[in-house]
Amino acid sequence: xxxxxxxxxxxxxxxxxxxxxxxxxxxxxxxxxxxxxxxxxxxxxxxxxxxxxxxxxxxxxxxxxxxxxxxxxxxxxxxxxxxxxxxxxxxxxxxxxxxxxxxxxxxxxxxxxxxxxxxxxxxxxxxxxxxxxxxxxxxxxxxxxxxxxxxxxxxxxxxxxx
Numbered sequence: 001x002x003x004x005x006x007x008x009x010x011x012x013x014x015x016x017x018x019x020x021x022x023x024x025x026x027x028x029x030x031x032x033x034x035x036x037x038x039x040x041x042x043x044x045x046x047x048x049x050x051x052x053x054x055x056x057x058x059x060x061x062x063x064x065x066x067x068x069x070x071x072x073x074x075x076x077x078x079x080x081x082x083x084x085x086x087x088x089x090x091x092x093x094x095x096x097x098x099x100x101x102x103x104x105x106x107x108x109x110x111x112x113x114x115x116x117x118x119x120x121x122x123x124x125x126x127x128x129x130x131x132x133x134x135x136x137x138x139x140x141x142x143x144x145x146x147x148x149x150x151x152x153x154x155x156x157x158x159x160x161x162x
Contacts, residue, residue, distance in 0.1 A: 018115035027156035039153035049140045067101040112151045
């Protein structure tokens with residue numbers, strides 16, 4: 001009975017996850033720089049996984065800047081001492097505010113692969129990899145056409161960077 005349960009769990013787990021689709025990004029002849037920028041922005045802004053969705057996207061000839069918001073990091077110290085009928089207090093505070101984000105250099109982009117969810121047919125993940133194969137960013141989309149449009153737009157930006 002135990003072996004049967006283990007085999008059943010293995011079969012269930014094997015069905016989860018994503019499978020890579022055989023797609024080679026080729027920008028259509030009608031694509032220009034503005035359409036490519038709009039497609040890349042749309043892909044990032046419409047990512048259904050809100051943890052991955054940037055607050056702003058800036059695309060230049062050299063890089064794609066994904067801003068994830070402003071983060072503040074601070075520390076403080078306070079001390080007080082009673083002196084007669086009053087008190088003396090001293091404090092020190094330091095706050096560092098910076099914008100968090102990711103800069104993806106277009107020259108560093110290697111493969112752009114599309115994966116389809118094995119269970120949910122309308123869920124796709126586009127994985128942008130660097131030339132060495134490491135993952136730079138995942139974009140979750142709800143249709144194959146949006147995934148292909150995003151991959152084609154990245155291919156256009158790579159081919160036409162200055």
